[in-house]
Amino acid sequence: MNDNSTDLSAFGIGVDLRDGYAEVGDGVRLHYVEAGTGPLVVLLHGFPEFWYGWRRQIAPLVEAGYRVVAPDLRGYNLSSKPDDYTEYTADKPAHDIQQLIRVLGAEKAPVVGHDWGGSIAWTLAMNHPEVVDRLVILNAAHPRKLNEGLKNPHQLERSWYFFYFQLKGTPEHHAERHNWEFFVHFLRDAQPPYTDDELDRYREAWSQPGAAKGMIDYYRAAVRLGSKQKVLTIATPTLVIWGQQDRFLGADLAEPHAEDVPNLVRVERIDGASHWVHHDEADRVNRLIIEFLGADQPRADA
Structure with missing residues (x-):
């Protein structure tokens, strides 16, 4: 698993980081970053981030006693990048994470997901509730x-x-030609703003061979094939945290239907926070996550 461990101290996360790779089946190899010991927590980033998108959550979770693993989703940064867009329907990266949890030696783990990572987390909880x-x-x-x-x-x-x-090749080629400013545009709402050093780390991840196409192929699969996704009831205790000033998703989308998520604990709406709520209100988000993970909530199998 940790066959390519490197010094990640330059990322400035505040805790010792270890990286590794996990074979999760179908020729897919996930890169992940890990810190801490104790019960496993898995963090799933969204578009256009990579594991580094959780830089404000990793240390607080480690300090709370968790072993934190933040993978690069398939298509991103140092993980495998299948070439066909059909390999990016939500069920396939969800299966990656199910296998990752097993490879990491855990039977199950709390899963935290933002944006596309959240979509994959929803699907993981539907298709693989046991993990x-x-x-x-x-x-x-x-x-x-x-x-x-x-x-x-x-x-x-x-x-x-x-x-x-949906345009073939155009978005990724346009982004690369203009030093990835098109992808930076998606991040501009975050407060505090991403620093130049942070954006350089993103540009490095976006510049990995095949990464831009892999990232965009999630959208191609969602539009062309997403209606075929079967919606199953999620019995897992669930917390939704929602930045109310999301430029991309309306606030009316925050709360799932009760019949789809009967163990929804609550929807925590954060006024003034954007789509990048985990950056805008990092301290509050961290507190909410840690309290929820440690709370005596009824279990799905209770």
């Missing part, structure tokens, strides 16, 4: 709510890039 101890979702609509939202003209306007990303 998800608790579920924390940050600004990622439940699949049924997202499909409903994309029929709304106001949400369609917010989600314009879903359709731009």
Whole structure:
């Protein structure tokens, strides 16, 4: 697992980091960063981030006594990048994470997901509930709510890039030609703003061979094949954290239907926070996650 361990101190996370690689089947190899000891917690980043998107959460979770693992999702940074967009339907990266949890030696773990990582976390909890101890979702609509939202003209306007990303080759080539400023545009709402050093780390990740295409192929798969996703009831205790000033997703998408997530503990709406709620309100988000993971909530199998 940790066959390519390197010194990650330059990332400035505040705790000792270890990186490793996990073979998760179907020729896919996930890169991940790990810190701490204790019960496992898995953090799933969104677009256009990579594991580094959790830089404000890793140390607080380690200090709270957890072993934190933040993978690069398939298609991102140092993980495998299947070439066909059909390899990016939500069930396939969800299967990657199920296998990753097993490879890491755990039977189950809390899973925290933001944006696309949240979409994958929803799917993981539907398809592989046996490995998800608790579920924390940050600004990622439940699949049924997202499909409903994309029929709304106001949400369609917010989600314009879903359709731009359907153009073959154009979005990734445009982004690369202009020093990835198109991807930076998606991050501009975060407060405090990403520093030049942080953006350089993102540009390095986006510049990995095949990464830009892999990242965008999630959108191609969602638009072309997403309606085929089967929606199953999620019995896992679930916390949703939602930045109310999300430029991409309307606040009406925050709360899943009760029948889809009957063990929803609550939706914590954070006024003034953008789509990048884990950066905007890092201390509050960290506190909410740690309290939820440690709380005596009823279990899905209780």
